[in-house]
Amino acid sequence: MSDARDLRRAAAARLREAGVASPERDAELLLAHVLDVGLGRLLLVDDVDADQREHYDALVARRAAREPLQHLVGTAAFRHVELAVGPGVFVPRPETELLAGWAIEQAQLVSALVAGERAPVVVDLCTGSGAIARAVADEVPGAEVHAVELDEQAFAWAERNLAGTGVDLRPGDMATAFDDLTGAVDVVVCNPPYIPLEAWESVAVEARDHDPHLALFSGDDGLDAMRVLERRAALLLRPGGVVGAEHADVQGAAAPGVFAASGRWLDVTDHPDLAGRPRYLTARLAR
Template sequence: MKRLPLRLALLEATRTLDEAGVASPRTDAELIAAHVLGVERGRLPLVPLVDPPVVEAIRQLVAERAKRVPLQYLTGEAVVGGVSVQVGPGVFIPRPETELLLEWGLKLLKGREHPVVVDLCTGSGALALAVAEARPDAVVYAVDNDPSALAWARHNADLRAEAGDTPIRLYSGDVTDDTVFAELDGLVDLVLCNPPYVPEGTPVPPEVADYDPPHAVFAPEDGLGIIRHVVTMAARLLRPGGGVAIEHDETHAHSVPPLLEVRRVLTDVTTHKDLAGRPRFVTARRV
């Protein structure tokens, strides 16, 4: 069986995905190839030749991705902060932009021993598990109001625990309920949240429209409905010196920061840009 150049398979895959309108055709082609080969993406140059069945497996997954099936559905996982979580129908797929929010939070925790962290609207549990991975001494709480998302989060948490990683404390609850985590009021070092924030009626890519649960994507009040409650919750949960980071829509650059600025207990409100240079999340500290 004659082996074939992986480079040519990647070129074909990239062209197919580009013609299908996939936003990052080369990246997705390489991630699919890495998944099929069972290697890290950065090690693909070390695999110059592959067997024909490998090329065919790559081609089949690329064909599915060209139909705009999410890449994470095809590989069965999403990666946040170096932590891989399993995703599928019924749970929001974490995006690369959330890595920056995580980085900010971990930087805030430097020098703090046994910090308390709360991940609101946890979804797959990716953020909470990434914090627990980076800070094994942290006590990490995570909450979501959707049973399907919680099932995925529990599954991912159990997988990490079986691997010997620090467990997280997972709860069912709604951020619009002012009694959620009432026992933690004034005790939390870091609040993280990637809530539903896309304004209702906004056109979204097929990967989002056809696969992400709508209630995990869209929010009322021009996308601010859930964020308002998250701000309220963060203000009561944080201890002095603690911090909050909330992801938001790129159209919220001038509407989300004021929601935090009007809170007397919050200061140092800062807007941050995503990987594409668009305003994506806001942070603040507790006085």
Template sequence: MSVSVTIARATAVLAEAGVASARVDAELLAAHVLATTRGRLLLAPDLTEEQHREYASLIAARGSRVPLQHLTGRAAFRHLDLAVGPGVFVPRPETELLVEWGLAWLRGRPDAPTVVDLCAGSGAIALSVATEHPGARVYAVEREPEALAWLRRNAAGHPVTVVAGDVTDPAVLADLDAGVDLVLCNPPYVPLTAAAGLPVEVTGHDPAAAVFGGPDGLDLFPPLLRRVSALLAPGGAVGIEHDDTHGDAVPALMRAAGFERVRLHHDLAGRPRFTTARRAGGWQDGAP
């Protein structure tokens, strides 16, 4: 059976199972089995009998809503190919906007800025900064043991210092207090009240500790902002991702915590996605 026919049948199976990206996922899983890229599938040979069995197993798992990234073991994020799996949050494209903002803010600052990624998970934010802004001193903080294992795996060989600890603990990175140029954070922020509307890929596979932030999604924000304020140097900046229902709440919390130049940013669909601010003092150049 040709690759194209095999993929077409797999697409039908995934569509029947309710997978929104059925064709794309069927192609990506075929590329994974054939050790090629999606763009080269038309040039690929027919699957062997063993590959057919592997592919059928992967399609069945995806049909049961196991995340695609768990099946391939990889997640694309900006220019990175990250190792992911059970126990770590799979990075989303929306977070790339936060990183893009952070990298833009770093341009024109000192050559060796100190950057901290809080709630680092797989290390997507920290590693993006380290690879796209060479010379930055980057720290990635994560508390959960399973996520830490993935973070350390991804950070191996990169100029990122992995720190095991609670992002609200004053003792964590205490030696950097008042000396950090930029803090970026994608914390758990989904309201528990919204759980019923989330896809199975999230509720059944992403770690709850990385997704949910209490009844309204904001439990972590007050202590997190206190820690960020202590870490930042005068004029240092912070960017924090949040739920699209937090367009008013998070900027208000940041102003109440004493931050200046608070600005709400929207994603490509026009939804409130992250908020940035500055600690008073230091640079007076109009950013962020």
């Protein structure tokens, strides 16, 4: 038997030395995973048996090598749902929950305005793990939700996460997706790739080495996908419909500028994340 507190302290020190951003938290989450207990009960555990310690040491070593925590535990929390994640899919980040919350609020507004005459129609482009689409389906049960993903591995994860939700998930490119919904969508939401190719070295190891590059990089200025989104959203949305898209914190002017420059949009607005950094834009299609 080993003392659980000593194991956590040693693991946290190892993770801190490896440059992990949240070593204490990760050490706790990994041990809770190994012991199959909630974090609230972890402090009540005194002893860890030999098999559990071996499993824990192996996971800590992988995390110290900067394998994403979510890959090690197999899940990622996103708003009120839990998503299966692993190699081949972009791990959803907490800041994207704000964009999802905006899409949910917009779908709820549409639902109230149409007063039961039809369902609000929401399209999630570049769905990845299916995080935003799953959250919208979970929190706006009457919504008609569609999602598309180009990468085959990510699509398989989205299939798993969206099974049984009623979401219409399709394989394909956001640039050509949903021709059958032209002019019929109320809300388009997207977390596109937005990292400039030249910023490769600045990307966190967990993302650079483990997230699909298709989900990360988007041309020399990071805005290639944003330009595609602007054109596709204008085609899909009803007049007066809305679009929301995440972007890098250094794109607080450039990303909204893509929409403002086209002349197709009203109310182009940028929104901060919880740390006050520019994080996502919204716009309304002119009538």
